[in-house]
Amino acid sequence: MEEKVMNIGIVKELTGLSERQIRYYEERKLIFPARTRGGARRYSFDDVKRLREIHEKLKDGFHTFELKTMRPFKSV
Amino acid sequence: MEEKVMNIGIVKELTGLSERQIRYYEERKLIFPARTRGGARRYSFDDVKRLREIHEKLKDGFHTFELKTMRPFKSV
DNA sequence: CGTGTAAGGAATTCTGACACG
DNA sequence: CGTGTAAGGAATTCTGACACG
Structure with a gap:
């Protein structure tokens, strides 16, 4: 689930x-997609999961800078 | 592993x-990718696995039409 | 701060065809 | 039969910016 395969x-x-x-x-350093030679982003299923969590937190009133410590996230 | 998410x-x-x-x-009906609105193909991890098997068989001397019955493959 | 949008360019993918054998 | 390639078009993605608040 960590393979970066989706555009x-x-x-x-x-x-x-x-x-x-x-x-x-991504700009806020909350998600780290891989890149193709051409520069296109590539995400994993784990990234998709994380994106959903991020959005949920934002809806709950948190700010992106507060989410950086939300949960240890293994770096790419 | 059946989700069609890769280009x-x-x-x-x-x-x-x-x-x-x-x-x-695909033209030989051995693989069945999904399509985006724009017409781009989308494959699953199972498709990737299947593609490897197909190529292996071809290297072993089989022909594409012989591989159709190679193994029951759940349709999309 | 978080997100929408119009702008122009670059990279990606598609189809149908000619080629070889 | 299985695969390579050049051709032109269409769809996708990218970045930097202006906007609102």
């Missing part, structure tokens, strides 16, 4: 989030 | 096969 389009469908949101969470 | 570029990397080979096996 952002599929992640969008699986999470229901916008590309903007997905990229923003 | 052909990643499948190429995971299997070491060319796009031509991957598409040809």
